[in-house]
Amino acid sequence: MKNNTLLKTINILLLFVGLTSVSYAQQRPNVIYIYADDLGYGDLSCYGATKLHTPNLDKLAKSGIRFTNAHATSATCTPSRFALMTGKYPWRKTGTGILPGNAALIIPTDKTTLPQVFKRAGYATAIVGKWHLGLGDSVNKNWNGEIKPGPNEVGFDYSFIFPATADRVPTVFLENHRVVASDANDPIAVDYSKKIGNDPTGKEHPELLKLKSSQGHDNTIVNGIGRIGYMSGGYQARWVDEEVSSTFLFKVEQFITDHRQKPFFLYYALTEPHVPRMPATRFKGTSGLGYRGDDILQLDWTIGQLMKTLELNGMTKNTLIIFTSDNGPVLDDGYQDGAVTLLSGHTPWGPMRGGKYSALEAGTRLPFIVSWPAQVKPGVSDALFSQMDILASMAHLLNQKVPNGDAEDSQDHLDVLLGKSKQGRSTLIEQGSTDPTAIIKGDWKYIKPHPGVAYMKDVGIESGNSPSPQLYNLKDDIGEKNNLANTYPDKVKELDQLLQHEIKL
């Protein structure tokens, strides 16, 4: 009798456990991963900004979980995006640094990627926005024909992208394998080593620029802005910077409305507030902080439009949204756009030191918001989480197995992502501008001695480089002000060995 009751209780418990994991899969939420470009921890009002007001992202954060210790793997774009797509630390593979606009694809086509996890679960998949992971088999590709492999070959059913960054040629959109509005009579050519064609360059004709450069960015002029790299042709295909954001939003809204009946995964890679900051005319001057601030207000408005689209289609409740950024903030990243002179006390790096290109915390610790009204209770989480873990966590959500040897650094932290646990990663390695020099374990952060300047003058950011070891207790000292390396030599030794060990794996 007693045993019977026990068995019954166990059965009920098992049923309950079974039901909760099945119910995730049965609900099959739409998943939208929104990636801002160079947005800092302190750039949103829900993360403490007082000079900028971002009501739509604040609302999203209120409806879900606002993470305070979530990271990109790296302090620049290409490596962070590589890790997001592959679930692998980018510095394990050479050639994953900031790519030029003519680079070949660097994502392997024979390994599990984030979109493939969704595809295997029967989802429709799409990317809209900035790619910056290379296209085609080689640098010398024909921009006027079919360009592949690219996003479609690594798991996206549909892609509408620009190839690299807004400041790199070619300044065109690609829809699946082709440049949008290309013209056989006006072929596009791209070169990163020498000038081609007759378009004026920023170096030769600074008087033609509507946005002056502060460093580099003086090659081909497109839309009054000097770029990195040279291009010729494709006059109908070249974008107008003021329209890039609304073009992406339009494609996103179209994709969502077309997929009311089937669950989808959408990777929405915004370009704001990366340089060249050139918001739509109606946003110019709205923040009082220059075009960088205006770009962030445009970004926030865009999120509001996206939320309206979901609402209109009755999708709000069962859509899982993750909002974050690819690396920390920078003010002067090569154009004189007022980001420095009009900053007015705004602190894009929040309470931290460093920024883009830096191994200090502001390089990779970023805003990270998760909302899924049907499943996720609102709150704040201080769990250590990496964007690289999304792949394994989504595989868990969708009951998909990741083959051995794929996504080797991606850890399943679905419970953390959904707010059921605050036990995140135990360790995380941080990559500054090039090398993986820092490791976090619990409350401790260690930065190994590294050559290179301590202060990057061009961008006005501390790199985290020092000839001496650095040890910080992030719990008491998120601003990395108090180096405790001399006080805790054993901790330094332990973390140094751990860092070397993980790098060699």
Ligand code: NG6
């Ligand atoms: C740098 C560019 C910077 C930006 C960055 C890539 C110069 C002087 N600086 O080399 O403007 O394009 O690359 O940014 O050219 S990222 O967010 O895509 O990593």
Ligand code: CA
């Ligand atoms: Ca970036």
